Amino acid sequence: xxxxxxxxxxxxxxxxxxxxxxxxxxxxxxxxxxxxxxxxxxxxxxxxxxxxxxxxxxxxxxxxxxxxxxxxxxxxxxxxxxxxxxxxxxxxxxxxxxxxxxxxxxxxxxxxxxxxxxxxxxxxxxxxxxxxxxxxxxxxxxxxxxxxxxxxxxxxxxxxxxxxxxxxxxxxxxxxxxxxxxxxxxxxxxxxx
Amino acid sequence: xxxxxxxxxxxxxxxxxxxxxxxxxxxxxxxxxxxxxxxxxxxxxxxxxxxxxxxxxxxxxxxxxxxxxxxxxxxxxxxxxxxxxxxxxxxxxxxxxxxxxxxxxxxxxxxxxxxxxxxxxxxxxxxxxxxxxxxxxxxxxxxxxxxxxxxxxxxxxxxxxxxxxxxxxxxxxxxxxxxxxxxxxxxxxxxxxxxxxxxxxxxxxxxxxxxxxxxxxxxxxxxxxxxxxxxxxxxxxxxxxxxxxxxxxxxxxxxxxxxxxxxxxxxxxxxxxxxxxxxxxxxxxxxxxxxxxxxxxxxxxxxxxxxxxxxxxxxxxxxxxxxxxxxxxxxxxxxxxxxxxxxxxxxxxxxxxxxxxxxxxxxxxxxxxxxxxxxxxxxxxxxxxxxxxxxxxxxxxxxxxxxxxxxxxxxxxxxxxxxxxxxxxxxxxxxxxxxxxxxxxxxxxxxxxxxxxxxxxxxxxxxxxxxxxxxxxxxxxxxxxxxxxxxxxxxxxxxxxxxxxxxxxxxxxxxxxxxxxxxxxxxxxxxxxxxxxxxxxxxxxxxxxxxxxxxxxxxxxxxxxxxxxxxxxxxxxxxxxxxxxxxxxxxxxxxxxxxxxxxxxxxxxxxxxxxxxxxxxxxxxxxxxxxxxxxxxxxxxxxxxxxxxxxxxxxxxxxxxxxxxxxxxxxxxxxxxxxxxxxxxxxxxxxxxxxxxxxxxxxxxxxxxxxxxxxxxxxxxxxxxxxxxxxxxxxxxxxxxxxxxxxxxxxxxxxxxxxxxxxxxxxxxxxxxxxxxxxxxxxxxxxxxxxxxxxxxxxxxxxxx
Numbered sequence: 001x002x003x004x005x006x007x008x009x010x011x012x013x014x015x016x017x018x019x020x021x022x023x024x025x026x027x028x029x030x031x032x033x034x035x036x037x038x039x040x041x042x043x044x045x046x047x048x049x050x051x052x053x054x055x056x057x058x059x060x061x062x063x064x065x066x067x068x069x070x071x072x073x074x075x076x077x078x079x080x081x082x083x084x085x086x087x088x089x090x091x092x093x094x095x096x097x098x099x100x101x102x103x104x105x106x107x108x109x110x111x112x113x114x115x116x117x118x119x120x121x122x123x124x125x126x127x128x129x130x131x132x133x134x135x136x137x138x139x140x141x142x143x144x145x146x147x148x149x150x151x152x153x154x155x156x157x158x159x160x161x162x163x164x165x166x167x168x169x170x171x172x173x174x175x176x177x178x179x180x181x182x183x184x185x186x187x188x189x190x191x192x193x
Numbered sequence: 194x195x196x197x198x199x200x201x202x203x204x205x206x207x208x209x210x211x212x213x214x215x216x217x218x219x220x221x222x223x224x225x226x227x228x229x230x231x232x233x234x235x236x237x238x239x240x241x242x243x244x245x246x247x248x249x250x251x252x253x254x255x256x257x258x259x260x261x262x263x264x265x266x267x268x269x270x271x272x273x274x275x276x277x278x279x280x281x282x283x284x285x286x287x288x289x290x291x292x293x294x295x296x297x298x299x300x301x302x303x304x305x306x307x308x309x310x311x312x313x314x315x316x317x318x319x320x321x322x323x324x325x326x327x328x329x330x331x332x333x334x335x336x337x338x339x340x341x342x343x344x345x346x347x348x349x350x351x352x353x354x355x356x357x358x359x360x361x362x363x364x365x366x367x368x369x370x371x372x373x374x375x376x377x378x379x380x381x382x383x384x385x386x387x388x389x390x391x392x393x394x395x396x397x398x399x400x401x402x403x404x405x406x407x408x409x410x411x412x413x414x415x416x417x418x419x420x421x422x423x424x425x426x427x428x429x430x431x432x433x434x435x436x437x438x439x440x441x442x443x444x445x446x447x448x449x450x451x452x453x454x455x456x457x458x459x460x461x462x463x464x465x466x467x468x469x470x471x472x473x474x475x476x477x478x479x480x481x482x483x484x485x486x487x488x489x490x491x492x493x494x495x496x497x498x499x500x501x502x503x504x505x506x507x508x509x510x511x512x513x514x515x516x517x518x519x520x521x522x523x524x525x526x527x528x529x530x531x532x533x534x535x536x537x538x539x540x541x542x543x544x545x546x547x548x549x550x551x552x553x554x555x556x557x558x559x560x561x562x563x564x565x566x567x568x569x570x571x572x573x574x575x576x577x578x579x580x581x582x583x584x585x586x587x588x589x590x591x592x593x594x595x596x597x598x599x600x601x602x603x604x605x606x607x608x609x610x611x612x613x614x615x616x617x618x619x620x621x622x623x624x625x626x627x628x629x630x631x632x633x634x635x636x637x638x639x640x641x642x643x644x645x646x647x648x649x650x651x652x653x654x655x656x657x658x659x660x661x662x663x664x665x666x667x668x669x670x671x672x673x674x675x676x677x678x679x680x681x682x683x684x685x686x687x688x689x690x691x692x693x694x695x696x697x698x699x700x701x702x703x704x705x706x707x708x709x710x711x712x713x714x715x716x717x718x719x720x721x722x723x724x725x726x727x728x729x730x731x732x733x734x735x736x737x738x739x740x741x742x743x744x745x746x747x748x749x750x751x752x753x754x755x756x757x758x759x760x761x762x763x764x765x766x767x768x769x770x771x772x773x774x775x776x777x778x779x780x781x782x783x784x785x786x787x788x789x790x791x792x793x794x795x796x797x798x799x800x801x802x803x804x805x806x807x808x809x810x811x812x813x814x815x816x817x818x819x820x821x822x823x824x825x826x827x828x829x830x831x832x833x834x835x836x837x838x839x840x841x842x843x844x845x846x847x848x849x850x851x852x853x854x855x856x857x858x859x860x861x862x863x864x865x866x867x868x869x870x871x872x873x874x875x876x877x878x879x880x881x882x883x884x885x886x887x888x889x890x891x892x893x894x895x896x897x898x899x900x901x902x903x904x905x906x907x908x909x910x911x912x913x914x915x916x917x918x919x920x921x922x923x924x925x926x927x928x929x930x931x932x933x934x935x936x937x938x939x940x941x942x943x944x945x946x947x948x949x950x951x952x953x954x955x956x957x958x959x960x961x962x963x964x965x966x967x968x969x970x971x972x973x974x975x976x977x978x979x980x981x982x983x984x985x986x987x988x989x990x991x992x993x994x
Contacts, residue, residue, distance in 0.1 A: 120247025
């Protein structure tokens with residue numbers, strides 16, 4: 001099961017700030033709900049973990065992250081994450097290209113293109129929902145990323161962003177997700193996309 | 194009371210052939226006291242559970258058992274390397290291939306068995322399989338069978354590389370399994386070249402799963418002291434399992450007991466031998482304690498034998514009147530990663546060459562190529578005789594297309610091509626001898642019953658209003674009762690079947706057969722056969738099957754073979770008993786046996802009223818007063834090798850209305866006329882027809898096993914896999930004609946699979962018919978609302994004017 005996603009998130013900061021943070025792999029990983037870097041092998045190789053909980057079913061994906069390219073001129077990074085769930089019944093991989101682009105008014109945006117492949121039980125059971133779930137996960141990722149950029153600054157907004165970051169749940173909570181996915185689906189039905 | 198009434202009363206009291214006797218099995222089933230494999234609990238029993246691959250194609254780099262073995266309650270973790278010294282890491286399949294019991298260096302399909310954990314209970318086993326660490330290296334996946342024989346296709350079976358002499362034919366590619374042909378290619382091609390009219394239709398018969406209510410499972414118990422192995426398992430062919438287990442293990446067959454207890458539906462899914470059985474047996478032998486393995490629903494749908502998966506092209510050549518001159522069928526068969534089809538050994542495409550159907554076709558050619566893909570093995574007969582559903586589908590669909598092209602009504606084109614009643618027994622051009630039939634009479638009966646003309650008129654009116662109404666027709670001939678041992682064997686054992694009948698001194702009867710009931714009602718119907726032959730009430734006749742220690746050797750129950758083969762053996766064995774009983778009766782009445790005549794339950798001296806002996810009296814005498822030189826006792830055994838298959842047929846008609854907004858197909862009417870020759874228990878036949886129609890409805894309207902490009906199976910839970918309940922199931926109307934089989938001792942034919950085989954093309958015929966005026970000739974199954982809506986949408990029928 002493979003889905004391809006293209007996303008863009010406006011960032012409350014400059015391209016320089018965005019690019020600085022994008023190169024912080026553990027920091028970027030922490031924007032992904034439920035994800036964390038557990039081990040740094042070298043500058044280009046990391047080990048990581050993603051935890052997911054959907055009702056009583058918990059899944060933990062352990063995997064490797066390989067940074068394929070870092071292009072400072074284009075402010076673009078390409079990485080491949082690949083993992084198998086600890087129960088051996090599913091696996092997932094993601095080929096992600098992310099870049100920081102300049103937008104109107106000197107602002108910046110995070111632009112991402114991801115190809116996510118899931119195999120095993122996760123695909124059999126959740127294939128139908130995958131597009132919507134991946135979409136929501138990335139939305140969450142984008143908003144967390146933006147918080148980190150905001151947190152680089154000063155003032156009330158930066159303070160709030162820092163609070164958001166601290167409150168971020170340590171695993172993907174599927175039931176909460178199910179709700180956002182449902183709302184997203186309803187919106188799409190009524191053309192509110 | 195006059196004599197005739199008295200005879201009738203006796204006749205009724207024995208509840209023999211023709212009686213709608215209530216099923217003897219139901220008392221225990223409806224009270225929840227059936228005894229299934231998973232009900233068996235033996236002292237010290239351990240549980241097996243499988244580590245399965247998340248990948249469809251991958252190399253196994255390492256397996257680490259340590260964490261699993263460290264879990265308290267885990268007794269063993271076995272991998273292919275552990276089975277290697279026993280030479281049990283691979284096992285032979287029924288189709289002449291081999292299958293990995295546990296993945297040997299490579300996994301070939303998603304959910305393939307990689308390792309087995311043996312633990313104190315199933316919960317510990319379930320926890321332990323999550324602790325077995327398997328490192329995989331992903332390989333390119335082959336999902337589309339049309340790509341299997343491409344030059345750059347990934348090679349699946351490294352064990353077969355370079356071995357180009359396949360089990361059935363030369364292989365032309367490493368992913369090729371066999372090529373199999375029937376009929377005359379050149380003669381057929383010539384007819385096509387010169388024909389006035391030809392039609393060609395491609396169609397896909399999706400991969401589906403029988404999905405019986407009870408999944409597969411076993412309890413293996415090896416007695417180390419006596420070196421005796423007992424296995425209770427869900428098998429439709431326990432005697433064959435015993436032979437295979439003996440061949441694999443080296444344990445003599447006399448020291449192996451296979452028991453099929455109550456079975457919660459088989460439908461072909463329980464014919465094969467699965468890795469779970471093998472590892473449970475090995476584990477029990479190694480550990481010396483009983484080991485149970487029962488698969489869950491996802492394992493059932495994902496790994497134990499699927500059905501169908503035929504990509505077919507049907508072609509007909511005809512004259513302008515629609516009279517068929519030739520048939521050409523090409524099939525690309527997706528067999529998955531191992532060829533584990535359950536077919537008679539000589540027929541890698543089963544009985545697919547029955548694809549000439551009910552029609553008088555002068556010449557035909559069938560070509561089948563089987564290929565490997567990264568999917569689970571299987572290819573069983575899902576409530577049908579080997580590949581007959583596919584055969585009926587291709588001919589019934591293609592003749593509809595021919596009718597459409599010529600503008601001839603689909604009932605009329607069948608009338609013009611049917612084998613006529615006087616042509617039976619009829620030799621088909623692909624080598625079968627249809628034993629009996631009267632298709633024209635049956636067709637007219639159905640058309641009259643539904644008022645076909647009025648339906649067509651209504652359809653015209655609906656079409657004028659822009660509504661979608663379809664009328665489907667299927668006029669099928671089945672081939673069931675495998676089979677004559679001259680052309681049917683399984684692993685070299687002829688496909689006869691057997692019955693052993695003992696009449697006790699007090700006149701009650703115990704009979705055992707080589708078949709095994711899984712819902713067919715053998716305990717009820719076999720007793721009726723014996724009742725009629727011996728004049729003993731079926732209530733006093735006990736039927737036992739499924740225990741290889743007691744039952745005579747038989748090939749089991751699938752392909753509607755119980756009545757044609759086991760039922761025939763039962764009748765013949767009973768007749769042997771009656772012949773002996775006649776000698777005893779003559780002795781008791783002091784007359785020549787030729788002076789006796791049989792009447793319901795007794796021998797009577799011809800022309801001498803009152804001089805008679807009932808079978809019960811004879812039974813008693815068989816144990817104390819037999820003619821000089823005759824051995825005492827009253828029992829007989831028969832191993833029946835049928836001279837031919839039986840060919841039941843049916844005429845099915847279906848009316849559907851399709852909602853243009855949602856694509857929802859509503860089955861307004863389904864009329865099923867079946868002819869299975871002599872009817873042993875009309876009520877059971879009715880039940881079988883209802884069940885088969887419902888399963889046919891399931892296949893046609895919803896069942897499929899879709900795979901994505903990575904080889905993930907996307908339909909292996911009951912959230913996705915369609916099993917209809919009463920909510921979805923249409924109302925069925927049934928009817929019958931009786932054309933007895935000339936070669937069966939009772940004139941009976943198989944029946945339980947006809948409704949499945951016949952209804953599926955009928956549903957497609959109806960759905961397509963709803964769009965026929967828009968030049969649609971075929972739509973692939975399943976006809977789910979979404980897929981039908983896609984067609985509606987493609988044709989722009991959902992647009993407002």
